[in-house]
Amino acid sequence: MRQVVILAGGLGTRLRARLGDLPKPMIPICGRPLLEHQVELARRHGFEEVTLFVCYRPDLIEKELGDGSRLGVRIRYVLEREPLGTAGALLAGWEHLEESFVVMYGDTLVNLDLTRLREAHGASGADGTLVLHPNNHPFDSDLVECGEGGWVTAFHNRPHPAGRWFQNLVNAGLYVIRREALAPFRPWLGARVPGQMLDFGKDLFPGMLRSGGRLLGYNTPEYIKDIGTPERYDKVCAEVASGVVARSSLADPAPAVFLDRDGTLNREADGLRSIDALELLPGAAEGVQRLNQAGLRVVVVTNQPVVAKGQVTEGELREIHNKLESLLGLEHAFVDRIYHCPHHPEKGFPGERPELKIDCDCRKPRPGMLLRAARELNLDLGRSWMVGDTTVDVAAARAAGVKPVLVRTGHGGRDGRFPVQPDFTFDTLAEAARFIVEQIPGAPSTPGAPNTP
Structure with missing residues (x-):
């Protein structure tokens, strides 16, 4: 496995005052674009191919990152002509996907041992591996239930029924996927109505589970946080500066x-x-x-x-x-x-x-x-x-x-x-x-x- 796919089409409406005309994945984290942090993480763990699914202002992204040679990888760009959702975008870009690949969201800062993740996925034989972690507000989060061996058994979307207690495991927005496991969902592209989207967490993964797909939950304390609001962005920047992010990887x-x-x-x-x-x-x-x-x-x-x-x-x-x-x-x-x-x-x-x-x-x-x-x-x-x-x-x-x-x-x-x-x-x-x-x-x-x- 050598490919990392980054979904980098975000507009960043809630961050417009911080972004100006920049697309959301280009927001600076300690003086460098967020996307550059993600690409460097991929390179450190031996991933040679980075495929960026872009939509808003792809010219600014390509101008900054180029072909990836400056960062030690090869970058390819796939243009999303209309929003299709996180999973829908990959179905539309099927021909750009390798046999197995890592998926990251372009609005998350990640410090995770991708080598461990890749090895866990490979050893399991799973159709997909979902990175999971506990959080401090499970009561208003979409939760994932895992059984023996870490295999995903159910998804519990909010709001949660009163009197039920669920495992505090949240979809962190980072996956390893076997391309052929997506094949049964390809007809969705031809059948969709205008404006319909296909999301990993709410649509594709529950559908895979219902049809007998094997999904592994990879529970980790490592750092994965989105920067989608000014408050979250400021928090991430502070945690980078304080060393919390650097200390979080299982590699150390x-x-x-x-x-x-x-x-x-x-x-x-x-x-x-x-x-x-x-x-x-x-x-x-x-x-x-x-x-x-x-x-x-x-x-x-x-x-x-x-x-x-x-x-x-x-x-x-x-x-x-x-x-x-x-x-x-x-x-x-x-x-x-x-x-x-x-x-x-x-x-x-x-x-x-x-x-x-x-x-x-x-x-x-x-x-x-x-x-x-x-x-x-x-x-x-x-x-x-x-x-x-x-x-x-x-x-x-x-x-x-x-x-x-x-x-x-x-x-x-x-x-x-x-x-x-x-x-x-x-x-x-x-x-x-x-x-x-x-x-x-x-x-x-x-x-x-x-x-x-």
Whole structure:
């Protein structure tokens, strides 16, 4: 795979005061056009061909970027003669598409390890791979549901029904697509009525799923944000200047904050079995939001022996975690991943699941979940932290080589399971997060506005 397709036809009506006569993808980011940042990202990851689908003022784009030789790639231009929507444009430009290709939107700033993405797509055999990420306003976002192995199972467009809890995963607007998977949709061009458009998120991907297509969800904490409004544009520029963007790629090891679940994020419930019993602790969302705004990866690691004991199914646990993510989202906070250990070493519980009654490496205080997260998210454990309410959490932190922090919520360290001491102790997760952020050079020390569009 060597082709990146960039949909660069945007007019930029809401940014007209900043753009003047420029097309939206040419807006300057730290003195260089946004499109140039995208082309350079493609080149860094070995993509040789960049195909730009252009519409408004293509002359200005071609004058700036030329044939791409200055940037180390070959650029081709495909003129959209009328707006057809994000997916419709590709169908109209079918002959310019290679066997498989990456799709970017021309109004997003991206710092993502495209090599990892390309390898994940190739290994999966998917028809399409959708880059997904959590955000801090899932309640008014179109959400994507993934099942075992990360395969997309459903799309949930807003508004969401009351009383339903969905996974906080949002379509980030970056894809890898197999060209032949688009073939069944080509008749749309001949059948469309004037003005009709075909969108990836609302039309094409749900259609692929309904017809048996295999779509992989690629969940990543990396940086992908659109600049479609003056407020978002200013936010992106500030995050470039502060180093948040540069630190976000999975190509570079990054620090994380690991969080225990029960007693740290939500009230301790002695083996939480019911979704109705899940309730956030005061200050929990504030603490997570503070970590989000500092650009730290936030990872939940939780022992859930209720699964091995047969008291909660994997599906019920997934619903509980969907609610946890949704409650955090209502307060503009999000976690990057939730890892759980379903095992339990002791046998003899009515209804238990024998296959899960094992002495595993992932059950805390063993560090398996933290080490798995480090592999999957390229985490620098030496610069990472673990916040929990028990000596089990402290011991797991020690075993993984991260800094242990105890909070006085939940068990407050009174479980007495292990003879270990934390490096620091705070009353709440909010206080712990404030302290951790203060240790990160250049990170904001106070919460601000929501930071994920």
